[in-house]
Amino acid sequence: MTDITPADAQEIEATEEYGTATLCGSDLRVKPITQWRPSYLRALREADYDTWAAGVLHTDDVETFVELDATIDEINVFVSAAMESTGENPGKSGGRTRSSRTTRKR
Secondary structure, eight states, rough: OOOOOHHHHHHHHHHOHHHHHHTTEEEEEOOOGGOOHHHHHHHHHHTTHHHHHHHOOOTHHHHHHHHOOHHHHHHHHHHHHHHHHHTOTTTOSSSSOOOOOOOOOO
């Protein structure tokens, strides 16, 4: 196991790409959805917004998110904007799509 030094952590953070979305007038940085862990999505579905924020927001923005104490509606708009800013359409499903070809039963 390797220990990450503060300098290494800064380097890693500097190379990470973040999208930006606005919550209650504050711009917050969000990791691309492809970097979200299933536990973060679960927290989001369960309305555990503080846990979700700690996982997907830039570490410097988590406290701001909590302090803003946004409404559920404001958070939903923020989450949609965050997903769009990182290249994901919030209405898009990750599930399989049906084939356009019909299959014949034998």
